[in-house]
Amino acid sequence: MVAEQVSGRGAGRRRGPGVGCGSVASGLAALGLTVALAGAAAAQDAAGAGAPAAAGAPIRLQLNRLEASGEACRATVVIDNLKGGAIKSYKVDLFAFDTEGVAQKRVAVELGPLPARKTTVKLFDFAGLTCPKIGRVLLNDVLACEGGEGGREGCLERTETETKAGVPLDR
Known part of the structure; x- marks a missing residue:
């Protein structure tokens, strides 16, 4: 120096x-x-x-339509993954409650795969339950979220619900 x-x-x-x-x-x-x-x-x-994946991109789950399908009520759901990465499996646990608030039907529905930055539409049935009997649908849990940020818990935290079917879809 x-x-x-x-x-x-x-x-x-x-x-x-x-x-x-x-x-x-x-x-x-x-x-x-x-x-x-x-x-x-x-x-x-x-x-x-x-950091927790809850800060990640939201997965928007919309109950878009309920319609009669024989003895069942067919649900149309729109899954908006426009801001997130690809998810191989996105399996949700749903409960249908009647108009009196009593749980009537539980279904586990695979809504994946969800491509990155894409909106997807899926259909499934609440077998043995007519649409007029459904007063509310509850997203009880996310059972699988393969490829999603933060795993199953992260996907549950990132999932936002909405409805256009005239029946609430709650978390």
């Missing part, structure tokens, strides 16, 4: 840029600060990697 003269001959001389102890010390300090900031950013990224 170059020492700068403080007194004696040359004390009044001005040094050019990059010459002298002050410039070297400033450069080393800036380099140290850059390394420290890069390390902090990498640590923050690593901590964020384990």
Whole structure:
């Protein structure tokens, strides 16, 4: 390291840029600060990697239509995965309640695969239950979510429900 003269001959001389102890010390300090900031950013990224998937893109599950299909009530659901990645399996546990609020029928429905950044429509039946008897549908759980952020629990947290069928779809 170059020492700068403080007194004696040359004390009044001005040094050019990059010459002298002050410039070297400033450069080393800036380099140290850059390394420290890069390390902090990498640590923050690593901590964020384990963050809950609930902060991920929402999966919107819409009960779009209920219609009679023989002795069953056929449900049309729209799954909006427009902001998320591909999901191989998205299996949900649903309960149909009657107009008095009594659970009538439980169904496990595979709604996957869900392509990345795409809306999908699926149909399924509530066998042995007529549509006028259904007062509400409950998304009880997500049973499988293969390929989704955060696994099954993450997909449940990311799932948002809505209805256009005149019957509530709740979480």
